[in-house]
Amino acid sequence: MARSKGVTIRDVAQRAGVSVAAVSMALNGTGTLSAATRLRVRAVAEEMDYQADALARGLRRSSVGAIGLVMRSLDSLGEYAPRGVDVFSRYIGAVSAQAMDRGLSVMLVPDLTKRPTPPLALSLDGYIVTMPHVDDPVVELLERREIPYVTLGRDPDRPEFTDWATEDEQLSFRRIYEHFAANGARSIALVRGTDPNAWNIDSEATYRAWCESAGITPRVYRSAERAGERGGESVAHTIVDDGVPDAILCHTGRQAAGVLVGLTARGVAVPDRTMLAAASDSEHTRHSRPAISAVELHAVETTLALLDLLQARIAGEPSAGPVLTTSRFRIRASSRRTHPSA
Amino acid sequence: MARSKGVTIRDVAQRAGVSVAAVSMALNGTGTLSAATRLRVRAVAEEMDYQADALARGLRRSSVGAIGLVMRSLDSLGEYAPRGVDVFSRYIGAVSAQAMDRGLSVMLVPDLTKRPTPPLALSLDGYIVTMPHVDDPVVELLERREIPYVTLGRDPDRPEFTDWATEDEQLSFRRIYEHFAANGARSIALVRGTDPNAWNIDSEATYRAWCESAGITPRVYRSAERAGERGGESVAHTIVDDGVPDAILCHTGRQAAGVLVGLTARGVAVPDRTMLAAASDSEHTRHSRPAISAVELHAVETTLALLDLLQARIAGEPSAGPVLTTSRFRIRASSRRTHPSA
DNA sequence: TTGAAAGCGCTAACAC
DNA sequence: GTGTTAGCGCTTTCAA
Numbered sequence: 215m216a217r218s219k220g221v222t223i224r225d226v227a228q229r230a231g232v233s234v235a236a237v238s239m240a241l242n243g244t245g246t247l248s249a250a251t252r253l254r255v256r257a258v259a260e261e262m263d264y265q266a267d268a269l270a271r272g273l274r275r276s277s278v279g280a281i282g283l284v285m286r287s288l289d290s291l292g293e294y295a296p297r298g299v300d301v302f303s304r305y306i307g308a309v310s311a312q313a314m315d316r317g318l319s320v321m322l323v324p325d326l327t328k329r330p331t332p333p334l335a336l337s338l339d340g341y342i343v344t345m346p347h348v349d350d351p352v353v354e355l356l357e358r359r360e361i362p363y364v365t366l367g368r369d370p371d372r373p374e375f376t377d378w379a380t381e382d383e384q385l386s387f388r389r390i391y392e393h394f395a396a397n398g399a400r401s402i403a404l405v406r407g408t409d410p411n412a413w414n415i416d417s418e419a420t421y422r423a424w425c426e427s428a429g430i431t432p433r434v435y436r437s438a439e440r441a442g443e444r445g446g447e448s449v450a451h452t453i454v455d456d457g458v459p460d461a462i463l464c465h466t467g468r469q470a471a472g473v474l475v476g477l478t479a480r481g482v483a484v485p486d487r488t489m490l491a492a493a494s495d496s497e498h499t500r501h502s503r504p505a506i507s508a509v510e511l512h513a514v515e516t517t518l519a520l521l522d523l524l525q526a527r528i529a530g531e532p533s534a535g536p537v538l539t540t541s542r543f544r545i546r547a548s549s550r551r552t553h554p555s556a
Numbered sequence: 557m558a559r560s561k562g563v564t565i566r567d568v569a570q571r572a573g574v575s576v577a578a579v580s581m582a583l584n585g586t587g588t589l590s591a592a593t594r595l596r597v598r599a600v601a602e603e604m605d606y607q608a609d610a611l612a613r614g615l616r617r618s619s620v621g622a623i624g625l626v627m628r629s630l631d632s633l634g635e636y637a638p639r640g641v642d643v644f645s646r647y648i649g650a651v652s653a654q655a656m657d658r659g660l661s662v663m664l665v666p667d668l669t670k671r672p673t674p675p676l677a678l679s680l681d682g683y684i685v686t687m688p689h690v691d692d693p694v695v696e697l698l699e700r701r702e703i704p705y706v707t708l709g710r711d712p713d714r715p716e717f718t719d720w721a722t723e724d725e726q727l728s729f730r731r732i733y734e735h736f737a738a739n740g741a742r743s744i745a746l747v748r749g750t751d752p753n754a755w756n757i758d759s760e761a762t763y764r765a766w767c768e769s770a771g772i773t774p775r776v777y778r779s780a781e782r783a784g785e786r787g788g789e790s791v792a793h794t795i796v797d798d799g800v801p802d803a804i805l806c807h808t809g810r811q812a813a814g815v816l817v818g819l820t821a822r823g824v825a826v827p828d829r830t831m832l833a834a835a836s837d838s839e840h841t842r843h844s845r846p847a848i849s850a851v852e853l854h855a856v857e858t859t860l861a862l863l864d865l866l867q868a869r870i871a872g873e874p875s876a877g878p879v880l881t882t883s884r885f886r887i888r889a890s891s892r893r894t895h896p897s898a
Numbered sequence: 899t900t901g902a903a904a905g906c907g908c909t910a911a912c913a914c
Numbered sequence: 915g916t917g918t919t920a921g922c923g924c925t926t927t928c929a930a
Contacts, residue, residue, distance in 0.1 A: 220678065220701060222923060233901045238925055245926085248899060268675040269620065270923035272611045273906045279675030280663065288649075306648055307630075310664040319674040321622065321663045322652045332661040333610040333621030336562065359562060501843035564907060575917045580909055587910085590915060612907035615922045 221264045230258040241266070272337060280319040281524065282326075282338040283309050284352055286345045289325045290409050291440050308513040309342060312521055327351040340528045342366065342520055348410040362527040364520050368412045368536065377527055379519040379537035383413060383493065384420045386509045389543050390463055390491050391424050393507075397489060397551045399460035403433040405449055405473060406465050417465065417493065433459060437469055443498070446472020447479075454480045461489040461549070467496030470506045474548070489549040504547030515539040563606045572600040583608070614679060622661040623866065624668075624680040625651050626694055628687045631667045632751055633782050650855040651684060654863055669693040682866045684708065690752040704869040706862050710754045710878065719869055721861040721879035725755060725835065726762045728851045731885050732805055732833050733766045735849075739831060739893045741802035745775040747791055747815060748807050759807065759835065775801060779811055785840070788814020789821075796822045803831040803891070809838030812848045816890070831891040846889030857881040 227234045232255060239245035240255035241264075247255075272278035288302055310320045323335050341363035346353045348370050356363045364377040394402055404421045406414050418434060425432040435453060437445035446469035453462065454477065464470035470492035477484055484490050484504060491507040492499045499506035519537035526534060569576040574597060581587035582597035583606075589597075614620035630644055652662045665677050683705035688695045690712050698705045706719040736744055746763045749756050760776060767774040777795060779787035788811035795804065796819065806812035812834035819826055826832050826846060833849040834841045841848035861879035868876060 223925095224923080234924080235901065235903095235926075236899090239900095242925080246899065251899080265673055265678060267615075267679065267923055268677075269611045269614045269679050270906090271675075271925080273609075273615055273908090273923080274925045276906080278611065302649070306664070307644070310666075314666045314674065317672055317674070319663055319665060319676055321661050322648070323661060324652075324656045330659055331607055332656065332659070333613075334661055335610075336607060337610045497839050497843070501839070565909095566907080576908080577910080577918080578916060581916090584909080588915060593915080609907050612922090613909080615907080615924090616909045618922080 220267075221262050223264070223266070226255070226259050226262055226264050229262060230255045276337075277339050277528075278334075278337055279317065280321055280334075280338050281313060282321050282323040282335060282341045284323045284326060284341060284343050286325075286343060286347060286350065286352065286411070287409065287439065290347075305344070305513050305517070308517045309521075312514070312517050316521060316525070318521075325352060327355055336361070340364075340524045342524060345409070345411040345413060346370070348415075362524065364523045364527060364535070366516065366520060368416075370410065370412045370415055376533045376535045377523045378535055379516050379523060379539065380412075381509075381511055381516055381541040382538040383417060383509075383541075385538075386541055386543055387417055387420045387463070387493060388424060390493070390507075390509070391421075391428070393543065393545065393549065394461040394463075394489055394491070395428065397461075397485075397549065399489060401430060401433070401459040402461045402463065403435060403453055403459040404463050405435045405437055405446065405453075405469050407439040407469070408436050409439055414465070421463075437472075439466065442468045443472035443475065445469060446474075447476040449473060450476020451480065453477075454482060458482055458488050461491070464490070464492045466494055467492045467499040467506070467508060470508070470548075471498035471502045474502050474504075474506065485547065485549050485551055489551070491543075491549050495544070499546070502548070507546045507549040508544060510542045510544050512539060512541055562609075563604050565606070565608070568597070568601050568604055568606050571604065572597045618679075619681050619870075620676075620679055621659065622663055622676075622680050623655060624663050624665040624677060624683045626665045626668060626683060626685050628685065628689060628692065628694065628753065629751065629781065632689075647686070647855050647859070650859045651863075654856070654859050658863060658867070660863075667694060669697055678703070682706075682870045684862055684866060687751070687753040687755060688712070690757075704866065706865045706869060706877070708858065708862060710758075712752065712754045712757055718875045718877040719865045720877055721858050721865060721881065722754075723851075723853055723858055723883040724880040725759060725851075725883075727880075728883055728885055729759055729762045729805070729835060730766060732835070732849075732851070733763075733770070735885065735887065735891065736803040736805075736831055736833070737770065739803075739827075739891065741831060743772060743775070743801040744803045744805065745777060745795055745801040746805050747777045747779055747788065747795075747811050749781040749811075750778050751781055756807070763805075779814075781808065784810045785814035785817065787811060788816075789818040791815060792818020793822065795819075796824060800824055800830050803833070806832070806834045808836055809834045809841040809848070809850060812850070812890075813840035813844045816844050816846075816848065827889065827891050827893055831893070833885075833891050837886070841888070844890070849888045849891040850886055852884045852886050854881060854883055 223234050223237050227237045237255050239247050240252045268278055285302055313320045323332055326335050341356055343363055344366040346365050346369045367380045368378045369375050406418055422432050435449050437449045450473040464473055482488055493509050495508040495510045499508040516539045523535050565576045565579050569579045579597050581589050582594045610620055627644055655662045665674055668677055683698055685705055686708040688707050688711045709722045710720045711717050748760055764774050777791050779791045792815040806815055816832060824830055835851050837850040837852045841850040858881050865877050
């Protein structure tokens with residue numbers, strides 16, 4: 215409340231014997247000041263440990279040096295600290311760390327459209343929106359308020375929007391199918407999530423295209439992201455009932471871990487009877503028995519790209535996106551066969 | 557930049573046919589307005605989708621509805637997204653989620669004392685500082701700027717400071733020692749970290765006290781937090797060289813996992829030859845072979861307490877701290893013996 | 899090259 | 915009850 219607001223620009227001006235305008239110019243490198251005053255003012259500011267008030271500055275410049283991060287997957291998960299799922303939180307860490315390197319702070323913001331709107335949310339310089347939905351209200355809001363944003367994963371509604379980056383999931387998916395095929399798989403099932411984001415939509419399309427080219431009949435199963443391992447487990451039963459395929463690819467590590475449990479319960483051996491893989495790595499894939507092959511996401515690279523895009527966007531520069539980064543498919547026991555062609 | 561700043565208080569005032577002051581009062585429930593105008597103004601504001609500018613408001617009220625989270629352990633780890641360590645990130649998630657429920661946004665702020673200071677850092681309403689150090693410059697800065705803060709883990713320098721919460725680690729530690737003792741341990745070694753925070757200081761004290769009361773000679777080893785599993789591994793060799801104790805307690809899950817690797821390399825069987833446990837759970841403890849007994853931290857409870865304390869502190873109310881929450885010691889294979897007294 | 903002054907959007911005294 | 919007004923700390927014309 216009645217907090218000591220620290221050294222203000224007036225204090226510096228007074229001490230340096232110049233006007234506040236001069237101080238502002240000196241510190242921001244703007245205007246036409248003599249090198250002498252500029253230096254003197256800077257010295258005084260330094261000495262007084264002056265720090266410009268971000269709020270006041272923001273009020274004038276309408277830019278505060280902070281960006282927002284809104285994780286749509288978490289919003290729809292309904293839980294912000296899911297156990298064993300370190301993907302999101304590592305992502306938060308990665309974004310914060312990278313942003314800090316650029317002098318940007320990161321604010322984690324929940325669904326912006328839910329009232330009351332988090333204070334400051336509308337005052338941030340820009341946003342990183344992860345995995346936007348179809349008809350995403352958050353995107354719609356940012357668009358309407360003309361707040362710059364970039365997305366992790368393309369916006370499924372706007373093919374013309376190019377400020378996004380992602381790990382090249384479609385490439386990874388194809389690699390996995392090929393890996394399965396090389397190990398003798400003739401039938402492959404896909405377990406996807408239900409969030410209507412590009413990740414789910416595009417990978418199903420990739421899957422169907424691949425099936426078509428390989429002459430395989432597609433088998434697509436759905437399990438809500440928030441159902442986690444349980445969802446995977448129950449899907450496993452359905453899959454077994456439908457007839458065990460040669461291989462199963464799950465979108466998330468949690469789903470895959472659940473599927474593994476379900477398969478095991480039904481006496482289906484992995485990888486001998488059917489192979490298993492996940493399109494995103496997590497604690498679950500790394501530590502299931504057998505360990506589950508999975509795509510290791512490299513949050514850092516993608517984050518760097520996103521920050522570049524966002525900063526360009528904020529600066530009003532033309533978009534250089536989209537950016538696709540490559541991730542690594544790590545083969546583990548769940549899809550490793552001693553006899554390549556069974 | 558030239559962003560459409562949205563609906564301002566003047567727009568609302570004009571439309572409602574009142575002064576800006578009236579609008580401010582109506583929306584904030586302050587002053588003496590007739591119920592009629594208050595309602596009318598609110599209706600108009602609602603209709604126009606008016607949202608007060610957080611910066612302008614903050615400039616006047618010096619409070620922005622956002623708090624900072626500064627994680628000293630991460631600062632000293634030198635890495636903001638360590639792999640497999642979900643404690644921190646789950647903590648970030650927990651804080652964000654809880655804070656959001658209270659209408660607070662959370663900004664992850666790196667070491668505040670490093671220049672350049674993150675914008676907004678000094679304008680936040682308060683701070684949660686996790687695991688402050690001895691002579692912690694961040695604490696010192698907050699103190700000097702009179703910014704309210706609470707800490708996760710006590711401030712080792714200020715016994716009189718009571719605005720902190722923590723899981724009752726000392727209780728957990730004693731439980732572990734008793735568990736070891738009940739399984740026949742006569743000698744127990746402690747592997748602690750090197751960060752000079754309360755967690756390290758107090759647990760060593762607890763250990764020594766317990767040893768004294770049990771008539772056991774203390775054996776304390778140190779491994780820097782940032783050395784992770786490698787550090788634990790190398791400590792294991794030292795421990796073996798010094799003579800294998802009946803049980804080993806490590807502070808972190810990473811250390812414990814490393815120690816396990818080291819012990820195994822030296823042919824020391826766990827839990828048969830020596831038992832092992834960790835004072836904080838992580839992916840490493842859950843999935844080592846054998847799985848390592850560990851204290852499961854309940855971030856949510858502690859976070860709730862911290863937010864209560866912080867909000868009281870911000871409101872200028874007296875401190876209700878410190879708050880100790882209890883965590884659960886989960887016994888896993890690394891300390892489970894078939895013959896209780898070996 | 900510098901200073902004075904307007905004003906960003908809001909809150910809170912103080913008039914009326 | 916309600917309106918007028920003076921700032922919060924800063925940036926940025928515009929004069930001097």
